[in-house]
Amino acid sequence: MARTTSVSPAKADSPEAGELVATASGRYHVLTRYDRRVLMAMVGIPLFLDILLIWWPTFTSLYYSLTNWDGVGDITSQNFVGLKNYQFLLSGGYFQFWPAVEHNFIWLAWLTFVATPLGIFFAVLLDRDIRGTRFYQSVFYLPVVLSLVVVGFIWELQFAPTEGFINNAFGLVKTGRIIDWLGNPHINLFAVLVAASWRHVGYMMVIYLAGLKSVDPTLREAAKVDGANEVQTFFRVVFPVMAPINTVIVVLTAIESLRAFDLAFIINQGKNGLELLSILITNNSISESTRVGFGSAIAVILLVISLGPIVAFLSQAMKVSRS
Amino acid sequence: MGHSREGSDVSRTGKISIPSTGIELPLDLDLSRRDILKIAGYGSLAAFIAACGGGPSTSSSTTSVTAKGGKMTLGSYQSDSVPKKALQDLVDAFSTANGGTKVTVNTVDHGTFQNQITSYLQGTPEDVFTWFSGHRMRFFASKGLATPIDDVWNAVKSNYTEGFANSVKGDDGHVYAIPTSYYPWAVFYRKDVFAAHNYTIPTNWDDFKALCAKMKTDGLIPIAFADKDGWPAMGTFDILNLRMNGYDFHTRLCTGQEKWNDSKVTDVFKKWAEITPYYSPAFAGLTWQQAADQLLRKQAGMYLLGLFVSQEFLATGSQADLAQLDFFPFPHLGTSFDAEEALDAPIDVFMVTKKSPTLSGDLGQTKAFMEYLAKGSTQTAFYVESPGAIPTANDADQSKYDPLTKKAAQIVSSAKRITQFFDRDSRPDFAGPNGMQQFLLKYLANPTSSTTGLQGQMQTFWDSLGPE
Numbered sequence: 001m002a003r004t005t006s007v008s009p010a011k012a013d014s015p016e017a018g019e020l021v022a023t024a025s026g027r028y029h030v031l032t033r034y035d036r037r038v039l040m041a042m043v044g045i046p047l048f049l050d051i052l053l054i055w056w057p058t059f060t061s062l063y064y065s066l067t068n069w070d071g072v073g074d075i076t077s078q079n080f081v082g083l084k085n086y087q088f089l090l091s092g093g094y095f096q097f098w099p100a101v102e103h104n105f106i107w108l109a110w111l112t113f114v115a116t117p118l119g120i121f122f123a124v125l126l127d128r129d130i131r132g133t134r135f136y137q138s139v140f141y142l143p144v145v146l147s148l149v150v151v152g153f154i155w156e157l158q159f160a161p162t163e164g165f166i167n168n169a170f171g172l173v174k175t176g177r178i179i180d181w182l183g184n185p186h187i188n189l190f191a192v193l194v195a196a197s198w199r200h201v202g203y204m205m206v207i208y209l210a211g212l213k214s215v216d217p218t219l220r221e222a223a224k225v226d227g228a229n230e231v232q233t234f235f236r237v238v239f240p241v242m243a244p245i246n247t248v249i250v251v252l253t254a255i256e257s258l259r260a261f262d263l264a265f266i267i268n269q270g271k272n273g274l275e276l277l278s279i280l281i282t283n284n285s286i287s288e289s290t291r292v293g294f295g296s297a298i299a300v301i302l303l304v305i306s307l308g309p310i311v312a313f314l315s316q317a318m319k320v321s322r323s
Numbered sequence: 324m325g326h327s328r329e330g331s332d333v334s335r336t337g338k339i340s341i342p343s344t345g346i347e348l349p350l351d352l353d354l355s356r357r358d359i360l361k362i363a364g365y366g367s368l369a370a371f372i373a374a375c376g377g378g379p380s381t382s383s384s385t386t387s388v389t390a391k392g393g394k395m396t397l398g399s400y401q402s403d404s405v406p407k408k409a410l411q412d413l414v415d416a417f418s419t420a421n422g423g424t425k426v427t428v429n430t431v432d433h434g435t436f437q438n439q440i441t442s443y444l445q446g447t448p449e450d451v452f453t454w455f456s457g458h459r460m461r462f463f464a465s466k467g468l469a470t471p472i473d474d475v476w477n478a479v480k481s482n483y484t485e486g487f488a489n490s491v492k493g494d495d496g497h498v499y500a501i502p503t504s505y506y507p508w509a510v511f512y513r514k515d516v517f518a519a520h521n522y523t524i525p526t527n528w529d530d531f532k533a534l535c536a537k538m539k540t541d542g543l544i545p546i547a548f549a550d551k552d553g554w555p556a557m558g559t560f561d562i563l564n565l566r567m568n569g570y571d572f573h574t575r576l577c578t579g580q581e582k583w584n585d586s587k588v589t590d591v592f593k594k595w596a597e598i599t600p601y602y603s604p605a606f607a608g609l610t611w612q613q614a615a616d617q618l619l620r621k622q623a624g625m626y627l628l629g630l631f632v633s634q635e636f637l638a639t640g641s642q643a644d645l646a647q648l649d650f651f652p653f654p655h656l657g658t659s660f661d662a663e664e665a666l667d668a669p670i671d672v673f674m675v676t677k678k679s680p681t682l683s684g685d686l687g688q689t690k691a692f693m694e695y696l697a698k699g700s701t702q703t704a705f706y707v708e709s710p711g712a713i714p715t716a717n718d719a720d721q722s723k724y725d726p727l728t729k730k731a732a733q734i735v736s737s738a739k740r741i742t743q744f745f746d747r748d749s750r751p752d753f754a755g756p757n758g759m760q761q762f763l764l765k766y767l768a769n770p771t772s773s774t775t776g777l778q779g780q781m782q783t784f785w786d787s788l789g790p791e
Contacts, residue, residue, distance in 0.1 A: 072468070188608075
């Protein structure tokens with residue numbers, strides 16, 4: 001706020017902050033009342049939204065998770081079941097829970113070790129100003145603009161047992177050796193992961209490409225002068241410089257795999273090998289079955305798992321901004 | 324607005340009701356038996372209607388409940404093209420017949436509609452919604468999410484048989500729905516395929532299996548089967564359990580009075596495993612429509628499904644294909660329960676919501692619509708366009724039925740016990756993708772292995788469900 005130093009004491013409501021102003025109670029504040037109002041609005045509105053949209057749902061989920069509420073009517077004292085929901089989940093009584101956790105981690109591992117490195121690889125290739133860079137960029141990025149629901153439909157058409165492209169292209173339908181890509185619980189998760197990667201690779205590529213463009217070219221020149229080859233230049237020079245982007249990539253990958261939902265839900269509502277935590281939450285609490293309390297318990301567990309990458313991301317982001 | 328509404332003088336098409344008398348004067352001088360019954364019904368039920376809290380019906384107890392003109396809304400799960408259009412035409416016809424009532428239809432994908440029904444009914448639903456009878460209807464009625472329509476029912480009940488009357492009653496004895504159609508589950512086949520191979524209709528289990536084996540050597544998929552959606556497999560479970568363990572055991576099992584780890588359930592799974600080798604390859608990745616296409620294209624020999632399979636024949640095949648479609652009842656298993664001839668014959672209904680924000684203003688139109696749905700002429704018109712289910716009204720024009728529908732009506736009427744289908748007879752939190760659908764898919768992935776562990780899981784899951 002641009003202002004001139006004033007000799008006379010600032011009026012309580014003037015925008016001339018910085019003066020010591022006596023309040024009614026005789027205490028002095030560094031800020032004028034106006035400043036305090038501005039600050040209160042600037043802190044208060046986000047805080048209000050934060051509480052309304054983040055903390056309120058979080059605590060209601062926690063609250064619901066201690067009940068067996070079915071989503072209809074009020075919660076009465078009879079609805080409280082204590083930690084029974086958690087006990088039932090963690091003890092494996094709910095047969096879909098541990099498979100879902102496992103699938104979420106397979107999803108995470110696949111994206112981390114297959115899809116994301118592939119995206120980075122494409123980004124590095126496209127960064128080398130090969131002919132048609134822009135064209136390839138668009139091609140790889142195209143799936144990202146599609147919603148995952150559309151991606152799901154597209155890949156259902158590829159994977160369909162008798163009418164699908166893949167089984168027909170390899171002649172499996174004619175010879176009667178049909179592979180049930182989406183119905184076989186041993187392979188359908190990987191079929192879905194291929195579809196998920198189709199989109200994820202382009203997403204990672206664009207983010208990484210943007211990062212690569214911002215790397216100081218003199219660093220590479222220096223590496224070249226020092227006699228480093230391409231691989232050494234990338235891993236010893238470029239990759240470390242990209243540390244903030246790398247964190248973003250890792251966190252985005254983790255979040256993508258924790259919120260994985262759409263594809264599996266489109267394909268078979270997340271059953272028969274495609275169980276995911278997010279789908280269990282949906283199927284329990286906002287489906288016809290209406291086990292809101294039980295579904296909330298799963299949601300709380302997913303929240304706890306999600307806190308890991310979120311905390312990692314925030315601490316990294318704070319560190320970067322401090323340094 | 325501006326049109327007459329609830330409590331107005333002009334009540335239904337072509338009739339004038341005299342205020343405070345409950346008498347309707349038919350303008351078209353076509354006072355049928357049903358109209359007289361209706362008038363009687365209104366008179367005697369007026370006090371009752373007021374007691375049920377039928378909206379803001381503060382008018383005197385003898386005012387007619389229906390209204391014409393105005394508007395109303397309808398939430399529909401009829402998202403497939405054939406029934407969707409038929410429903411739109413039905414609505415248009417109602418609009419014309421009811422003084423231009425503006426009906427807004429909100430069509431939602433069938434599966435989505437079902438999955439979101441609880442939040443839908445608690446939020447801001449339409450006035451009327453498409454739904455199912457059985458446990459699924461009673462569940463929402465007992466949760467107070469549906470409006471009782473005893474008055475409408477009393478006006479139309481003479482047009483229904485006893486079985487339908489029972490199917491629309493809630494746990495509290497009030498009526499909550501108007502049944503509009505039903506359909507049996509049976510084994511469908513193509514007449515021309517059977518004729519070409521000289522197959523005969525199997526009447527017992529051994530013949531059925533022998534026919535399957537024969538079809539396999541003839542290069543056919545003996546039994547078309549598809550369970551990507553999760554629910555079709557329940558049809559086979561139902562019929563096997565009904566025929567092996569009887570209607571009483573089945574309904575008790577569906578409602579938790581029998582245990583899932585009962586050896587009788589083991590027997591069902593064992594019996595089922597005798598025909599699973601004859602199923603469509605990769606059935607867990609097929610939709611019911613894709614399996615229907617296998618039957619349509621003469622790749623498969625038989626298909627245990629509901630009568631709605633004919634919709635798929637109509638949608639992707641030709642009228643000639645539809646003419647070849649036929650069915651036979653599920654073969655006898657040689658148990659004492661064969662005599663029950665029990666089968667799944669789900670009834671589809673329309674219900675009135677409770678929390679619709681517009682319902683208080685539209686109640687008259689809504690009730691007029693519910694009455695309209697109960698007419699044989701309405702149901703016949705719908706049937707002619709979308710012949711996947713049989714009309715429920717007594718005065719439906721049966722001469723319009725094709726041979727398949729006539730036969731379907733016949734097989735249901737000869738059944739001594741009728742169930743609604745597993746996911747309509749059991750609690751929704753057990754029957755959905757969380758529970759039964761997943762259990763049956765697990766079983767089908769390896770049908771010959773021991774089911775002890777699976778049945779234990781089923782019982783544990785049932786026991787974990789809260790009170791309803």
